[in-house]
Amino acid sequence: MNGTSHGLSPERDRTAAALTPLPGSLKTMSTRVRLPTPYGRCSFCLREDVALTREHVFARWLVERLRAWRVTASGHALADTAPQTRIADLVANVCGACNHGWMSSLEVSFRQAVFGTSRPERLAAPTRQVLSRWFTKTATLVAYAAGQELIPDEQWSELPNAMPAGIRVGLARIRRPRQPLDLGFEYSETHADHRTARVMSVAVQVDDLVGIVTRTPFLAVRATTLWPIRSHVLRWTTLPVVNRLTDLTAG
Numbered sequence: 001m002n003g004t005s006h007g008l009s010p011e012r013d014r015t016a017a018a019l020t021p022l023p024g025s026l027k028t029m030s031t032r033v034r035l036p037t038p039y040g041r042c043s044f045c046l047r048e049d050v051a052l053t054r055e056h057v058f059a060r061w062l063v064e065r066l067r068a069w070r071v072t073a074s075g076h077a078l079a080d081t082a083p084q085t086r087i088a089d090l091v092a093n094v095c096g097a098c099n100h101g102w103m104s105s106l107e108v109s110f111r112q113a114v115f116g117t118s119r120p121e122r123l124a125a126p127t128r129q130v131l132s133r134w135f136t137k138t139a140t141l142v143a144y145a146a147g148q149e150l151i152p153d154e155q156w157s158e159l160p161n162a163m164p165a166g167i168r169v170g171l172a173r174i175r176r177p178r179q180p181l182d183l184g185f186e187y188s189e190t191h192a193d194h195r196t197a198r199v200m201s202v203a204v205q206v207d208d209l210v211g212i213v214t215r216t217p218f219l220a221v222r223a224t225t226l227w228p229i230r231s232h233v234l235r236w237t238t239l240p241v242v243n244r245l246t247d248l249t250a251g
């Protein structure tokens with residue numbers, strides 16, 4: 001990510017200096033001193049010199065619904081580099097227009113698609129688009145908070161309206177989730193030092209549903225392809241089921 005062109009970089013730099021986390025660790029901004037609202041370029045709408053506010057990567061309604069206030073990522077990739085960072089504390093800076101506009105709409109659509117009472121059994125194309133964009137937006141910001149780049153900076157601006165080109169999203173269920181919210185990272189080299197390896201996929205678990213977002217040409221074989229949309233029909237009840245999150249991120 002090009003830090004100089006990014007509206008988040010001044011705050012990130014000061015946060016890094018204050019907390020001195022290891023590279024690649026999940027950086028939480030919850031413990032830093034409150035800084036004045038920064039101004040810069042919004043990475044999503046590309047407007048310059050806009051006020052950027054700290055917004056939670058995971059919306060409050062979702063954290064409360066899942067009762068996931070204190071949950072930390074279970075994976076080794078994060079546990080060995082980061083202090084116990086709560087997933088609910090992850091934040092990213094976005095402009096007000098994005099936060100109250102497309103992000104808010106996407107949140108409402110995701111909530112209806114996943115938790116709606118009259119949810120259709122079949123995942124129609126609009127639902128697949130909503131889920132794909134929500135998981136991709138979330139995975140992108142999670143990776144960023146972890147000091148990683150899942151989607152190149154210049155592609156972030158595609159997310160407000162569509163799916164970024166070249167991104168694939170898989171969907172699966174966890175048989176008996178041990179926690180209601182979780183994150184998994186897949187790196188470019190197995191057993192590589194996570195401080196230098198590039199993240200290739202990010203899995204986001206919401207309740208027993210997992211979306212895995214990857215920039216590789218292939219998805220984890222245990223997930224079904226949510227995006228790009230192919231002709232096959234997806235149904236909630238026939239999604240592949242795995243035992244744990246690492247079944248999807250182990251390659």
Ligand SMILES: [Zn+2]
Pocket residue numbers: 042043044045046047094095096097098099
């Ligand atoms: Zn914006």
